[in-house]
Structure formats: C-alpha cells, structure tokens
Amino acid sequence: MEQKSPFMPVDKSFFQQPTLQLAEALLGCLLVKETEEGTAAGFIVETEAYRGPMDRAAHSFNNRRTKRTEIMFHEAGRVYTYVMHTHCLVNVVSAEIGIPEAVLIRAVEPYEGVDLMIERRGGTSLKNLTSGPGKLTKALGITMEDYGRCFDEPPLYIVRGFTPKDISAGPRIGIDNSGEAKEYPWRFWVTGNAFVSR
DNA sequence: TGTAGGATGCCCT
DNA sequence: GGGCATCCTACAC
Secondary structure (H helix, E strand, O other): OOOOOOOOOOOHHHHOOOHHHHHHHOOOOEEEEEEOOEEEEEEEEEEEEEEHHHOOOOOOHHHOOOOOOHHHHOOOOEEEEEEEOOEEEEEEEEOOOOOOEEEEEEEEEEEEOHHHHHHHOOOOOOOOOOOOHHHHHHHHOOOHHHOOOEOEEOOEEEEOOOOOOOEEEEOOOOOOOOHHHHHOOOEEEEOOOOOOOO
C-alpha cells in the first residue's frame, strides 16, 4: 500500500506511559499537520504536564468533567484542543481511560512547510514563528476541528524525531492563581533550544 | 440568561 | 512591563 503521508506516525503504545514521562518523551518528536494547503511540521521542544485529579492548574482538576474536558477521560494519544482568548492550544491526552491527564505542547522548532507557517503567522521572523503554544497552533494550522482526533494518524500526528541531548525542568507558565500547583516542576524543554517560549 | 475570567500574544510605553 | 483584544466556558442566579 502506498504511504500517502510523508512521515510515519508513532504507534499508539507510545502514549502508554506516565504523564510526566510522556511529557519528556515528546521532546524531540515531530508534530505534523496536513491540510489542503500543504504539510507543516516542527520538532517539539517544550511541553507541560497537567494531571487532573490532584493538579489545581489543570482544567480537569478534581475530576471536573465537562464537554470541554471530556476527551481527557479517554485513552492516551487523543487530541485535546482548547480555545484561549483568540488562540487555540493543543494537548496530548495521557494516562489511562478515566484519568484526565494531558501534556500541553508549548513550543516547536520549525522543520517542514516553513513558508506556509510564515504565511499563516502573517510574516513573522523564524525565531518568533512557533515559540509559544498559541503561535505554533496557528503556524501548523491546528484548530478545534482537531479536537478528539488521535495523534497516531493523519491529518494531525506525531513522529519520532531526535533524542534531546539535555532536558531541563521547571515550574509551568501562566498559572499563577493555582495555589501550590504553580510550583510543580512539570514544564520540560530541550536545554538551550532557541525556540523554547521563554 | 448574565457575567467573570482565562494553560496567550502583540503592541505600546 | 503592562494593558487589551475577543470569545467561549463555567457557573451563579
């Protein structure tokens, strides 16, 4: 059978690992989005883990189950997209069915379809193209249409990329009103990478 | 049915 | 560094 997509998605089993571990494992992987306009892809260089039941910063804290958070209660590897102000943010659902955890993709390093990404972002510099959770979704063309999809098949999927030489960890960003949860070192990034959000 | 508040980004000082 | 765009969700009446 002809391989229509330019990249080979990871196996579903890739997502079957503890959320914090998955957040690190995603670093260096390639995030691909195929649309009619073309294919855009970038290496994941920054992630954040959100662990529903015990994590005040998570939308699913205390097992809050609504139409928005519903997908986090499903199997690992599903797509959780969410609208923030004027932007769309993308997460990888993790953990077992019934446990609402996810990994937020905060930054990627442009790899393929750079011209298309620049066009979507209104002609910004390369360094500013995908260095933030709202920026990368716009550059790659990820929208609420992707909610509930699986990251192991087109049009939105993850491919094994490179193994980061060094990984850093620290507190998450933008969750100052989340009590003690804001201190958890659940943000991971590729040490020294120029496309990390800050 | 009304309203308060974001897992952000950009533009202005 | 601070304010605002802008809109959907959650939750209080």
